[in-house]
Amino acid sequence: MEEEVEEEAQVMAGRIVAVLTRLEELEEELLRRCERWRGAREYCNILGVPLEEMNAWTNKDDSIEERIEKAATVIDAACLFDQELRQKRARTLLAMFLHELEGPGLRKNNFILPCMEVDFLNEKEWEILFGSSAKGLKNHSVAEINDATCTESNDNREVEVDTQSRPSLHPVVIDAIEEAFRLRAKNMTTSPLRLIDSTTEWFEVQYSIVKFADRFLQRYAKPINPDAFQWTEEEIQTIGGRIVGVLMRLDDLEWEWNHRVSTSSLGKTEPSMTLPNDEWKRTLGLYPGVEQVCFRTVDVALLEDKEFARKRAEIMYALFLMNIEEPAVKASGNTVPGGSFANEFIHDSVQLELMMPRLKK
Structure with missing residues (x-):
């Protein structure tokens, strides 16, 4: 309670x-x-x-x-x-x-x-703020209203998006997570991306994550070059939602991946007998012997080793897609731009097997 x-x-x-x-x-x-x-x-x-x-x-x-x-x-x-x-x-x-x-x-x-x-607006207030398309739906959840609004313009959106080849959203999200790793590693109390110490409040972390995502997306929402590729509003929202979704759960995702690897066949022998430390970091996105023990040592490695930060970002994002986003999308019957397929950027079958959703006991 x-x-x-x-x-x-x-x-x-x-x-x-x-x-x-x-x-x-x-x-x-x-x-x-x-x-x-x-x-x-x-x-x-x-x-x-x-x-x-x-x-x-x-x-x-x-x-x-x-x-x-x-x-x-x-x-x-x-x-x-x-x-x-x-x-x-x-x-x-x-x-x-x-x-x-x-x-x-x-x-x-x-x-x-x-x-x-x-759920605290009446019909007239909703109409003025959000438009008449939601009229008659005010007693439904916002998610349902969003779905209804999207359905109305679905045909137009499909024509716009499907008539040209769209690049994958995954590299942009991974770029953001990699950048967030380096920012978090600095442990700045003014923009905390984790609970740094007992004085840090979770709402401060939430606020910093949302601000980070907003600043990152400004590069893509309004490109300086008018000839640059233009992302759709739905794609921008999807990218932003994924950035926030991963960063909000980052500590849990890191723990989960370390636990899955350490309890698998990969973790039953000394890392040096399977992969050298550097290869372990750049292949599995983990720092052997240090994970969940000294986060500051991991932070230094993330700041100094770009390949380690990149691989770790890919792993955390893939875990999020396979265990959180993809099951939720399937359950709701909705779709997201480009799909939620981690195998587009994770090609190791052993890693993909370890990332599969696990049944709760």
Whole structure:
């Protein structure tokens, strides 16, 4: 019971930090959606957007910078004395964060956090924020709504994607995990990708992981070169979800792989009798004799040995695909761009056998 309460507290703290970090971005997007909505602007008040703020935001005589500044001044003054307005605004921004930032990646990888559903909006609020395509589905889960929305445009998406050869998503995800290994190895308390010591909170790790994924994806979502390959929105979401999914479980995946190898035929003899240390690292992604004993020694090796970091990233990603994503995708009947096939980059049959999902006893 205490663990559940602690987890909920950490999730709440993480969401507070995440929303506050994106506050300006979320508020600008909220105003844009209210402006685009075809209904009367007065309805936007139910989302915590007063009419005076909308008037300031839509004043075409001002530059965009002036509109942003004046709208901010209006809402700041209004919120000072109106508790109901503050509550409406807060729930709206939280709904946008859950539905469009936190939710998609976590759900795609079957990662569950407490209170992930946006079940606190009425039909009109949902329509203004997320569009009429979800009308009538407000009592369903966000995952179901996403599925319904995807189904509506599925034919168009298939035409767009299938008419050209799409590169694999796997190398991009592996690049991100490899980069995360090196960042985590620095053990920076300002951007922790693990629980470094007793002062590190799990919500700080969650926040750092999401920020890392966001920064990494910026390279692919908006390429500088206009002639560069363009990933679809679904592909970007899949890549981001996989990055977050692996990094959230990284400690568990590392332990699991070390356990599987050490209890297999490969681990029944001294590493030197099967593979030299360097080959062990670059073939199995493990540091023999050090794993789960001294993580700082492993960190140094990951920083200094690029091949070791690359192989370890491939192994952790493959474990994630085979044991978490692929079973979840099959169970749901959904599909993901390019599939969840680890054998596209792991070609060793012994390793693939060790990675197979194991029945829980």
